[in-house]
Amino acid sequence: MERGLRTLEHSSRCISDRPFVLRTNQCHPRRLDRRSIRIQAVSVLKDVPTWQQLSACAGASALEGYVLRRKEVPRSAPTPTLPTTADAETDKPVLLYRDTNAWCPYCERVTFALAEKDVPYDSVLIDLRDKPAWYKDIVPTELTPAARINGELVYESMDILQRLEREFTEFPLLPSDASLREEAETVMGASEALGGAGFRFVAGGSLATRPDDEKPGPASDSQLAEMQAAFEEQLAEFEQQLSKHEGPFILGEFGLVDIVYAPALERLAANLPVMRGFKLRDHPDYPHTAAWFHALDQRPAYQKVKSDDVTHNQVFKRIFGVPLAAAPASSPGQVAARKEAAAKIAANRTAVVNDLLKNSGIVRGRTNQYGNTLRAVNGYPMEPSPAAVAAVEYALRRLCSWLLHGTPGPRHPDLEAAALGSAALVFFAGRASSPRDLSAAACTELRDGCWQLLKDMY
Incomplete structure (x- = not known):
């Protein structure tokens, strides 16, 4: 890895518009028979489906309810959301204030009840580590969830559940007896x-x-x-x-x-x-x-x-901080879950690639001991090299191909690109979260795909 990511110049040269050539060392006779080997990188890379092909294969129905949040964090949500502002308004009967990552068990109670009762709602996502002042002003407990139900603010999950039961009676959840x-x-x-x-x-x-x-x-x-x-x-x-x-x-x-x-x-x-x-x-x-x-x-x-x-x-x-052992991955074969994972990666690919580049350690400055993968052009701020972006995108396309077809397509011919792709997949396997990014079943299939591809990177 240390020698495989030496310089931006070398990385860019390996993933360029010119065909990649697997060169041999003429000092080793055993390698003389490989001198004529030429790997046409451009034609090989085209064998993996394009984003348009992957999206079409996954189908639009796999994106039902999925929302892209271009200028907000997180960049996507499993249900419709509104901006995190005090004046967020909805024409739906319920406006739910819930945690950003959909990890809160008390918020899950409410979303579960809303889904069972088939009540339309919008969400405002609250960062639990940095709650907005306006939210703390309107919710005395300063906790999530809270909800505006037909215009009236209710907080504490049990109180919200009871109010939903009284207000929306078409699908009752409490016995009449x-x-x-x-x-x-x-x-x-x-x-x-x-x-x-x-x-x-x-x-x-x-x-x-x-x-x-x-x-x-x-x-x-x-x-x-x-x-x-x-x-x-x-x-x-x-x-x-x-x-x-x-x-x-x-x-x-x-x-x-x-x-x-x-x-x-x-x-x-x-x-x-x-x-x-x-x-x-x-x-x-x-x-x-x-x-x-x-x-x-x-x-x-x-x-x-x-x-x-x-x-x-x-x-x-x-x-x-409790020590965590590796959890077993579920077996493949869940076709709908795999299509959902591939569709959502393809739909949100720009944000996913940027997140992997920024947070996985792939992008490094020129003083980093492992080499530079950033570049500055004409005085503009540093940005990832095209080679690093292309390597991560290629790994994700192979992942989507595996999810949809059971086979990832050809490996990248360049070892440095494979190293970057491997790092991205390892990070992605731990980064994906359900139901924030995708359903539990799709998240499990995504992780299983990452681990399977890591066995096939070299």
């Missing part, structure tokens, strides 16, 4: 106990100060055992609740109670196997819980709002 409704309210009130016990066990003391400690810190084996026991006690109560009614859901039939529990248990099901070796989704001691997870995954609305396991583990590690 009085006794079942009372049971629903009781069970929803216990949701924080299960989630809290689970996250304390996952974090092992990093999430919050333990009761007997002055400072948060790594838990001992005995403390972890106590945390696991406390979580399993809560989980056993959840399992018992699921066994009370016919049907896989908490009250038998799907409803608001399931929406309240889903985001926390979704995250625990992702985190626990990696952090604590505890398989929540298919644990033999909790068969009703396993059936609940399976039934939940069949809900189309849930598929729109859920995240994937790798995203959850990356977020948890980033926030709480």
